[in-house]
Amino acid sequence: MAQALTVTAAAACALAFVLAPSTPRFAAALASTLVLLLAFRPGHERSQPRLGVDAEGAVVAGTGESEEVAVVQYSSPAYVCLMTRGGRLALWPDALPATAWRRLLVACRWRRQPGGGSAPTAGSRTK
Numbered sequence: 452m453a454q455a456l457t458v459t460a461a462a463a464c465a466l467a468f469v470l471a472p473s474t475p476r477f478a479a480a481l482a483s484t485l486v487l488l489l490a491f492r493p494g495h496e497r498s499q500p501r502l503g504v505d506a507e508g509a510v511v512a513g514t515g516e517s518e519e520v521a522v523v524q525y526s527s528p529a530y531v532c533l534m535t536r537g538g539r540l541a542l543w544p545d546a547l548p549a550t551a552w553r554r555l556l557v558a559c560r561w562r563r564q565p566g567g568g569s570a571p572t573a574g575s576r577t578k
Contacts, residue, residue, distance in 0.1 A: 454490050461487040502540075502547070504558040512540055526559035 461483040468476040501518065503511045512521040512535045521533035521540065533540040544552050 457483075457487055457490045502542070502551075502555070504554055508558050508561070510555065510558050523559045526556065528556065531555060531559055 461480075464476070464480040464483040468480040501513055502521075503518075505511050510521045510523060510533060511518050512533060513519055519535060521535045523531070524534050524539070525532040529544065531542045533542070542555070546552075547555065
């Protein structure tokens with residue numbers, strides 16, 4: 452989608468320069484051509500991070516060959532923020548299928564402790 456928009460903008464700038472040549476239009480056409488070349492350079496594709504919940508209930512994020520346990524920074528029914536070595540990963544409900552979103556919320560809310568125990572209870576004030 453972004454690459455199609457870049458091609459359209461470059462074509463519009465080039466057409467504007469051809470129809471009515473001027474220095475600003477030439478600069479815009481040149482800049483849009485450079486951006487077009489950057490958008491289609493080899494190796495530009497970013498691998499999408501994979502997200503999952505392992506058998507122990509930990510949230511795991513990574514790009515396939517390097518997966519790690521992500522630290523939950525914030526979790527609510529409308530937004531989840533995870534911290535990984537690669538940076539912060541923000542997630543909204545429409546980013547995942549409904550069942551995956553619910554599983555992620557459960558994993559964020561009820562984290563398991565190392566050794567197989569569950570997280571301590573929140574106390575009577577939250578029940």
